[in-house]
Amino acid sequence: MKKENKRNLSQELAEKLKEVGDRLHQHRTEKSISLEEVAAKTRIQTRLLRAIEEGRLDELPEPIYIQGFVRRFAEAIGLNGNDFASDFPVAMNVQVTRPTWQYVRVAQLRPFHLYFLYIFLVIGSVNGLSYVVSRSNVQVIKIEDSSNQTQKIQNNSKQFSSQLNIELKPSNPGKPSSPGNKPVQVGVTLKASSWIRIVADGKPVFEGTLPEGTQRTWVADDKLVVRAGNAGGVLVEFNNQIAKQMGAPGKVEEITFAAKPGS
Numbered sequence: 001m002k003k004e005n006k007r008n009l010s011q012e013l014a015e016k017l018k019e020v021g022d023r024l025h026q027h028r029t030e031k032s033i034s035l036e037e038v039a040a041k042t043r044i045q046t047r048l049l050r051a052i053e054e055g056r057l058d059e060l061p062e063p064i065y066i067q068g069f070v071r072r073f074a075e076a077i078g079l080n081g082n083d084f085a086s087d088f089p090v091a092m093n094v095q096v097t098r099p100t101w102q103y104v105r106v107a108q109l110r111p112f113h114l115y116f117l118y119i120f121l122v123i124g125s126v127n128g129l130s131y132v133v134s135r136s137n138v139q140v141i142k143i144e145d146s147s148n149q150t151q152k153i154q155n156n157s158k159q160f161s162s163q164l165n166i167e168l169k170p171s172n173p174g175k176p177s178s179p180g181n182k183p184v185q186v187g188v189t190l191k192a193s194s195w196i197r198i199v200a201d202g203k204p205v206f207e208g209t210l211p212e213g214t215q216r217t218w219v220a221d222d223k224l225v226v227r228a229g230n231a232g233g234v235l236v237e238f239n240n241q242i243a244k245q246m247g248a249p250g251k252v253e254e255i256t257f258a259a260k261p262g263s
Helices: 002-030 035-042 048-055 063-076 081-087 111-163
Strands: 185-191 195-200 203-210 215-220 223-230 234-238 253-258
Touching: 002 048, 002 063, 002 081, 035 048, 035 063, 048 063, 063 081, 185 195, 185 223, 185 253, 195 215, 203 215, 215 223, 223 234, 234 253
Parallel strands: none
Antiparallel strands: 185 215, 185 234, 195 203, 195 223, 223 253
16 A cells, blocks of 8 residues: 555656646746756756756655755746745655664662762772872972972082182191292192192192182292192292193193202
């Protein structure tokens, strides 16, 4: 019975399409409008427009789309598109598919299950919060320790620098003797900045960095030792003799000047 109804509906649509197509074809040819012009205005393919005029239902899409094509076709050649579209019936067979529900048994939660679930969630939340807090404390401690260490290094550096540039006093301070009264006299002239250490008669009397252009003289009774970190930048003069360069630039050199026997 359903197949017969479907066959009758298709035949009715084909006959109605043939009637509408003949009218569109007649009006179009009377106005000398080509199918290509209609296709350009409606943006419908020429082969579909020709199928409408010739009533070839099997070459066209669903009836609802055919009705829209008919409306635009009629309007493109100066006719009332709604009137033509209403003459073409649209049959819509809507089949409603009812969902098939399958009963799935879900595990029933009892009160003690909910109790254990609640405890689990609370423990998890507490552990997570504790971890975050501990991480924050560790980071704060690390930052504070790092800040303290940096401050200590800066203070030690300043203290060390100030000590290097202080001339060391003899252990037996007294009225300093003039250079002429000492058998060992060493003059130092800096052509370039260098670290200098002076030891007179076994006692350190100076240690520090002297800038370029500095001229200093140290004396001793028996022996005087000059040590330089940049030997190429240091000129030494012993007992008013010609000054000599201690060594190569950037090299560490040490020279000992001793009094002559019987002086």
